[in-house]
Amino acid sequence: MEEIASLLAANGAYAEARAHVADARPGRHLAIVTCMDARIDVFAALGLHLGEAHVLRNAGGRVTEDVLRSLALSSHVLGVRTVVVMQHTKCGLAGVTDNELRERTGADLGFFPIDDHGAALREDVDTLIATDFLHPIQTIAGLVYDVESGVLEDVVRWQRSLGQATSAS
Ligand SMILES: [Zn+2]
Numbered sequence: 001m002e003e004i005a006s007l008l009a010a011n012g013a014y015a016e017a018r019a020h021v022a023d024a025r026p027g028r029h030l031a032i033v034t035c036m037d038a039r040i041d042v043f044a045a046l047g048l049h050l051g052e053a054h055v056l057r058n059a060g061g062r063v064t065e066d067v068l069r070s071l072a073l074s075s076h077v078l079g080v081r082t083v084v085v086m087q088h089t090k091c092g093l094a095g096v097t098d099n100e101l102r103e104r105t106g107a108d109l110g111f112f113p114i115d116d117h118g119a120a121l122r123e124d125v126d127t128l129i130a131t132d133f134l135h136p137i138q139t140i141a142g143l144v145y146d147v148e149s150g151v152l153e154d155v156v157r158w159q160r161s162l163g164q165a166t167s168a169s
Contacts, residue, residue: 019050019051021050021051023051024078025078025079026051026052026053026054026074026078026079026080027051027052028048028052028053028082029079029080029081029082030048030052030053030054030080030081030082030083030084031053031054031055031056031070031071031074031075031080031082031083031084032046032048032053032054032055032056032083032084032086033056033057033058033061033062033063033067033071033083033084033085033086033124034055034056034057034061034085034086034087034088034145035057035058035059035060035061035086035087035088035091035093036057036058036059037088037091037092037147039088039147040086040088040145040147042055042057042086043055045145045150045152046084054070054074054078054080056070056071059092059093059111059112060087060091060092060093060111060112060113060114060120061085061086061087061088061091062093062112062114062120062124063085063124063127063128064112068127068128068131068134071083071128071131071134071137072133072134075134075136075137076133076136080136080137081136081137081138081139082137082138082139082140082141083128083137083139083140083141084140084141084142084143085121085124085125085128085140085141085142085143086142086143086144086145086152087114087117087120087121087142087143087144087145088144088145088146088147089117089144089145089146089147089148090147090148091114093111093112093113093114094113094114094115094117095113095114095115096111096113097113098110098111098113101113117144117155118155118156121142121143121144121155121156122142122156122165124142125140125142125156125158125165126165128140129158129165135160137160138159138160138161139157139158139159139160140156140157140158140159140165141154141156141157141158141168142155142156142157142168143155154168155167155168156168
């Protein structure tokens, strides 16, 4: 409860000083799918400002059904044309298995564990490409963020006009 009080107190100061963005459509027509990891400051790491991008976060930064649901709205209702999937080093979902995570959590779920970032990003980009209702999306990139150096690795790119996904480097 102390934590909640601290959040409400901080909000008092924020509300007075905040930047107000009237338009709900992301100004850069951009959505970022990334991990919930507390070490990633998505806006700072990518040079983004309030109002410029949708940020969809979950464990691992994986393309799940719920990410597809959000992107359906991002792309059809709110003008998003570019999607960046950003995984990261030292991720809690890397190097573990679904079975281990089911055992640790007691939750009988698919956790989308990551064996290899390159393969996982390609899989997620392929899922986006193969999702028919996401046809407004023109450009997709898969990146890995290094939580120690802050440096991004450019792993996979796809452009609707060109068709196939390609390795970035
Ligand atoms: Zn993570």
